[in-house]
Amino acid sequence: MSLVPPTSLLPPEQMFSLQVGTKLFQISGYSLNSDSPNLFTDFFIENESATLFIDRSPQVFKLIMDHLQGYSLNIENESQFTFCFLDALYFKLPRLQDLIKNSEYHYVCVGGQHFKLAKTLLAQPGNSPNYFDMTCRSLFDDVRSVYLTMNLARPPPQSPPYVNRSPVFLSDLVTLLQGGVLDLTPERRQSLIQECRYYRFLRLEQQLVPAQISWNPVLQTEEVVLQLKDIKCKFVSIPLRSPDPSQEEEPTPKKRRLISNISWTAVRYRRPYVDADLPRARELIFQFCNSEATLFFIKNAKTIHVAISGQTLVRFRSVFQKVLAENKINLNTYEKQNSLLVLPASLSLCCMRVNTVPCRNVSALVDEMHFNEQVLDFNNPNNINQLVPGLKLELTKSLWKLGISDNKLLMIAVKAEAISGLKEYNKTLGYV
Template identity: 40%
Template sequence: MALFQDPSDHVFDPAVPQILPYEKMYLVQIGNKPFRLSGASLSSDAPSYFTEYFSKRQNSVSATHVNADDDDALVIDRSPQIFELIYHHLQGYFVHIRDEVEFTMLYADAMYYNLPRLRAQLQHSDFYYACIGGESFRVPRGLFWQDGNSPNYFELTYSATYADIEHIFLSKKLIRPPPQSPPFVNRSPALFKDILALLSGATLKLDDEKRQSLILECRYYRLQNLEQRLLKCSVGWNPLLQRSEIILNLCDIKKAGLSLPPPSNVKGCISTPSTRTPSPKSPLDDEPVSPPPKKPKVCTEKNWAMTAYKRPFVDREFHELLFQIDIPDVTIQFNKRSKTIHVCLSGEAAHRFEKVFGGLLLDNVVDVATYWREPSLNSKPSRVLALPACMSLCDFKVNGVKIRSLRMLVEDPQFTSQVPDLTSKDGATALGIRIYLTKSLWKLGIINGELMMVAIKAEGISSVREHNRSLEFL
């Protein structure tokens, strides 16, 4: 008889099959403690070790016509403390399990006594039991109902651990289940309490350090929905562009959440020539690539498609993506000779950009590999990702001073120096300006096999002296 119609709904069939006489009492001694159970109680979870034993004894008595002593006990060498729980279960009561040790021992004895209904109840229990950092937790399964929070660490661990025990016990026909230590997680119990509070709907005041710690814990426990909700993020409405925007750190962007909607005109965007070697016309190109302009100009002829993003498991709609880069080794380079602007990423910043956007760009006939450069300046070669950039829409600060006009910045002699000519692959240099960005906010535009980094907001310094001025004494 199927006692669980659907494990996910925990449907219980209260009917008790009449395997043993309901009113007859049976004596069972577990360890050093005797228990008396009715035939109804033993039949409520059957067929089992008990029903098979007493049914055989009853049939043997009937065949030999010898009266059996009702006080003849079935003696079993197992834990009487754990059998107390089974005793209440057979009587029809709810079984309260205190911790992971009791749960593990009860599961082992449910297999030993071959109690199918109790095993099903434990397999589909409303709680996970685990020791986290030395502290016992009884975690409601219902907390993980949101898409992305399942399958999680507990679900996978329980499924693998207890399924393996049962498989070994049944397949090898062991006398008793093999010993199994209860689940232990070597993580912070305090942080796990915060995770449970957040899953329960609580709001916590988090500083950056605490937030990052909780994000790492979510990744460990595979709570992807909660992880996305913990990321620092801003979603708002741009009334001028009439679309929603999302601001995320580059490190927090998932490739799966990216999209490229139809183009939308970005007025005032400077058209900067690409640094990559022109490729043959792609079947996806509507027009051949135009020659590079000799002077910066308003990009009215290019209708850039701006990258959009939807947080996995959280957002229902895509938002236009603004991504923040606060990793070191990001510079803006103005080339006075070619009238071009590039944002140069190296180290971790370049790796992150390529990892996040490489697939989307390749899908749109933009190969990130063609933007890598190895400029040599002052005999110090370095490998950088040199991306064409637009600064005309940017709220820009250099050395703490807001830049009102890019033209005035470029023409200011105090910032002029030799910079690599990123439009050339021969290691040439040219007069220009290099600004080291400390924080910056960008949009990524794509059209006809080209990309454009559109700066929204940026802060930078121009020299070592300015860096030293920003330092604070301990």
């Protein structure tokens, strides 16, 4: 039985001498033919008995010799990985170049710590392509292009992959990707989310984003609670309604009519990547986490509005403006002076606390609070500066649904905490 490789350029049984740096290597023609044609076969075809002198690293060449002799490459770190690829180019070893390029691992140094990351660990949709895929591809393509097009004597110097980030955080991300569970503080969770965005682990980011998913037995629907800042506008949707109820895209249970006598359709949300297989999007409950939302109760008209300002307004627009415009609702019509977005609101089903005290009857709130406050009359678009009797509450934290009906908007409060004035705000301050 012949041991000659398919492409036999050198006598298989003959030994050839290679002086790499300060070390002499002896290797058979069979091994040199295994990844040919290459620099070695080109030389020894013309100089069969000579010794080939190569001014390269003998440590790196030992790995390359293992490859030529049929062993799998045992690369330990990003330096070996990079230098092996450079020498695979220099020695013109096509099969080794492909093996390194299609390696099962990413080799990288993060903050001084070496990582060997299995590509299968990062292969889920959303986690790939990622930072490591792109930097590795750049390493291969850029170095090879420069070396070949400029006809250099040797490959250009290339630093091993290094990332100036926290190795501890990347270790945590690897643990999560492997299916592990971590006890995370809110601050640590936010740091890991930032790391996911840097490395483009977009699916893992969504798994880390704080979210509460539950089945609402009254509305017979599934709901998801998210902070407004964590919502991606691309994945917000409004269920289509057909004039023929039997043709509705998303059938609405009979229990849904809970706000006055109008059936409001709640905006829905499907989290990217992690909810891709859901048959239908969940009803969205979004959270305001700061004091940039204010409730205005107009006493005589018995109406309620919520005014949104600052960064909360900017974020609200970025999340909902596009999907509302697609449904012929223009948010600009709700914008008032002083950069306020003023939306009609319903608190009839809201679990609310005012000045830390539970408020059982929100509709009677203005009558119960015995003081004569003057607030802006948002019911009079012709004279926005007019003051009328009412009540203003600053929301410190609140949960909302956004209802749609006949091209109209309604902010439906689910849960809220509010304060009624400066004294109550001062109570919330702590000592340093």
